[in-house]
Amino acid sequence: MAAERDFTWSRPPDMAENDPSASSSMPAATAEGAAPLPLFYRRPAPLSALRHFGLSLSATDSFAFARDANAIPLNVSEFSLAARHYPIVFTPTDPVTPVAVVGIAKSRNLFVDAAGKWLAGAYIPAYVRRYPFLFIEDKEKDEFILGIDDAAKALREEAGEKDRLFWEGKPTSLIERAMAFCKEYQSDLNFTRKFCAALEEDRLLADKEAGVALKDGKKFRLTGFRIVDEAKFDKLPAKPLLQLRRRRFMHPIYLHMISTANWATLVDLAAQQGD
Amino acid sequence: MAKKDRGQKAGSEPRLTEKGAAPAAPEMPAAPPAPVAATPSWQGELPLFYKNPQLLTAERHQSFGLRETVDFGFARDTNSVPLGANELFPAHFSFPVVFTESNPPLPVAVLGVGANRNSFVDDKGGWRDAAYVPAYIRRYPFILATGIAPGQIHLAIDEAAGSLTKDSGRKLFEGGQPSPLTAQAAEFCRAFQAEFDLARAFGEALQAANLLVSKRVDIQQPDGTRQTLKQFRVVDEARYDALPDPAFLAWRRRGWLGLVYAHLLSMRRWQGFGAPAAGAV
Numbered sequence: 001m002a003a004e005r006d007f008t009w010s011r012p013p014d015m016a017e018n019d020p021s022a023s024s025s026m027p028a029a030t031a032e033g034a035a036p037l038p039l040f041y042r043r044p045a046p047l048s049a050l051r052h053f054g055l056s057l058s059a060t061d062s063f064a065f066a067r068d069a070n071a072i073p074l075n076v077s078e079f080s081l082a083a084r085h086y087p088i089v090f091t092p093t094d095p096v097t098p099v100a101v102v103g104i105a106k107s108r109n110l111f112v113d114a115a116g117k118w119l120a121g122a123y124i125p126a127y128v129r130r131y132p133f134l135f136i137e138d139k140e141k142d143e144f145i146l147g148i149d150d151a152a153k154a155l156r157e158e159a160g161e162k163d164r165l166f167w168e169g170k171p172t173s174l175i176e177r178a179m180a181f182c183k184e185y186q187s188d189l190n191f192t193r194k195f196c197a198a199l200e201e202d203r204l205l206a207d208k209e210a211g212v213a214l215k216d217g218k219k220f221r222l223t224g225f226r227i228v229d230e231a232k233f234d235k236l237p238a239k240p241l242l243q244l245r246r247r248r249f250m251h252p253i254y255l256h257m258i259s260t261a262n263w264a265t266l267v268d269l270a271a272q273q274g275d
Numbered sequence: 276m277a278k279k280d281r282g283q284k285a286g287s288e289p290r291l292t293e294k295g296a297a298p299a300a301p302e303m304p305a306a307p308p309a310p311v312a313a314t315p316s317w318q319g320e321l322p323l324f325y326k327n328p329q330l331l332t333a334e335r336h337q338s339f340g341l342r343e344t345v346d347f348g349f350a351r352d353t354n355s356v357p358l359g360a361n362e363l364f365p366a367h368f369s370f371p372v373v374f375t376e377s378n379p380p381l382p383v384a385v386l387g388v389g390a391n392r393n394s395f396v397d398d399k400g401g402w403r404d405a406a407y408v409p410a411y412i413r414r415y416p417f418i419l420a421t422g423i424a425p426g427q428i429h430l431a432i433d434e435a436a437g438s439l440t441k442d443s444g445r446k447l448f449e450g451g452q453p454s455p456l457t458a459q460a461a462e463f464c465r466a467f468q469a470e471f472d473l474a475r476a477f478g479e480a481l482q483a484a485n486l487l488v489s490k491r492v493d494i495q496q497p498d499g500t501r502q503t504l505k506q507f508r509v510v511d512e513a514r515y516d517a518l519p520d521p522a523f524l525a526w527r528r529r530g531w532l533g534l535v536y537a538h539l540l541s542m543r544r545w546q547g548f549g550a551p552a553a554g555a556v
Contacts, residue, residue: 080539080540080543081543083540084368084543121547238520238524241524241527242520242523242524245520245523250532251536251539254532254533254536254537255536255540257533258364258367258533258536258537258540261364261365261368
C-alpha cells in the first residue's frame with residue numbers, strides 16, 4: 001500500500017529573481033504579497049560603494065540559509081552534476097523552472113546539516129553558491145545590476161581590507177568574481193528558460209507523481225511537480241524531436257529523466273535523518 | 276579480436292553464454308581497462324570469476340546450498356565487469372561506464388584503478404558505500420550455459436565458489452526439484468543475458484557509427500600516487516552530436532539514446548574515483 005504524500009514546495013522557486021519588484025511571474029502559492037522575493041533573498045539591493053563601503057563578506061562554507069528549502073532552482077548547465085544526487089523536476093509555475101529537489105518534507109534540505117555544511121560529495125547548485133549576490137534587472141535601461149542581499153548573515157561590518165566589498169572606493173576582486181559568476185549564471189538561465197519554453201511548446205511536461213520506496217518497504221507517492229512525460233516524449237514526431245536536438249535540448253531531457261531515480265536517494269536520506 | 280570461440284576446442288563442452296553468438300571469453304569481462312588482461316583467474320578461458328562451472332543437476336547438487344551471508348570477496352581482484360544495457364542507468368551513479376576495446380565493444384563498469392583491484396569490495400567482503408552492485412557480480416556463482424541441446428539453455432554453477440556449501444545454507448534443490456532460490460537464479464541469469472545481448476547490440480551500433488574513441492585517464496589516488504587507466508573507449512560527444520538524423524531517430528526507437536547519455540553522465544564519476552566517497556548516499 002502506498003501512502004500518499006504531497007510534495008509541498010517550501011517556497012515556490014521563482015523565475016523573477018532578477019527583478020524583485022516583478023510580480024507577474026510569481027507562483028500563485030506565494031504568501032508574501034505583491035512582490036515576493038527570490039528564494040533566500042530578504043533585502044536585495046544594488047551594490048554601491050556608498051551603501052556597502054564598510055562591509056565585508058566573510059568567506060564561509062555555511063549554507064545554513066538554504067536549510068529550509070526543499071527545492072533549489074537549477075540551470076540546464078548543471079544537470080549533469082546535479083543528476084548524481086537530486087531528482088531534477090520542474091515547478092508547476094509559469095514560467096516553468098527546473099529545480100533540484102533536496103528534501104521531501106516541506107522545510108527541510110536533507111543536504112545541509114545543522115552546522116550549515118552541505119553533504120560532502122554532493123553537488124552544490126550555482127543558485128546557492130551565488131548567494132548573497134544576484135542580478136537585479138533594470139527594465140528601463142534593459143540591463144542588469146549586481147546586487148547583494150543586505151540581510152545575508154555573512155555580510156558584516158569589519159575593519160581592514162580582508163573580504164571587503166569595496167576598498168578605497170573601488171570594487172574589490174570579490175565583487176569582480178561575483179560579477180563574473182552572475183553573468184555566467186544569467187547566460188545559463190537564459191538558455192534554461194528557452195529549454196523550458198520548448199518543453200512547454202511541445203507539451204512534454206506533465207503533472208506526475210513519484211512512487212518511492214523506503215529501504216524498510218514503506219512506500220510514498222510524491223506529487224506537486226512536473227516532469228517530462230516519457231510516453232509523450234516517446235511519441236513526439238521526428239520533426240519537433242530533431243528540432244529539440246538541434247537546439248541542444250536532448251541531453252538535458254535525458255538527464256532530467258535519468259535523475260528521477262534519485263527520489264529513492266532522498267527518501268533514504270530522510271529516513272536516515274529521522275525525517 | 277582476442278581468443279576465439281572455446282566451442283571450437285571442445286564441441287561437447289557446454290558453452291557459457293554471456294558472450295552471445297560469437298563468444299570470446301577474454302574480451303568480455305575484465306579484459307578492457309588497465310592491464311588486467313592477464314588476470315590469472317580466468318586464463319582467457321572461463322568468464323571472469325568462474326573457475327569450475329558445472330551444469331546444475333539434482334543428482335549432482337542435491338546436497339548443496341548457498342551461504343546466507345553475501346561475500347563479494349570473489350570480485351576483489353578485478354577492476355571492471357560487464358554490464359547489461361539496463362544497468363547503465365543505475366551504474367552511472369556509482370562508477371564510470373566505459374567500453375572495451377574488443378569487437379564488438381561492450382559496456383563495462385570501472386570498479387578500480389589498480390590493475391587487479393576492485394575498490395568497491397571492502398576488507399570484509401562487503402560492497403562499499405551502498406554503491407550499485409553489477410548484475411554480473413550478483414549473478415555469481417550462477418551462469419547460463421548453452422550448447423547442451425540445440426536451442427536450450429541450462430543453469431550452471433561455479434563449484435569453486437566460496438559461497439557454495441554442503442548440507443547447509445539455502446538449498447539449491449528441495450525434494451529433487453529446483454528450490455525457489457535456483458528458480459530465481461535461473462530467471463536472474465536469463466534477464467541478465469537479455470540485457471547483455473542488448474548491450475552488445477548497442478556496442479555494435481556505437482562501433483558501426485564510429486562514435487567511440489580510445490581514452491586514458493590519470494587518476495590521483497588518495498595516497499598521492501597517480502594511476503593511469505587505459506585500453507578502453509568512450510563515446511566522443513562531438514561525433515555523437517554529428518550522428519546523422521536518420522540514425523539518431525533509429526537509435527531513439529531502439530532506446531539507445533538514454534544509454535549514450537547515461538554513459539556520458541558516468542564520466543563524471545572519474546572525479547574522486549579511487550577515493551572513498553565521503554558521505555556517499
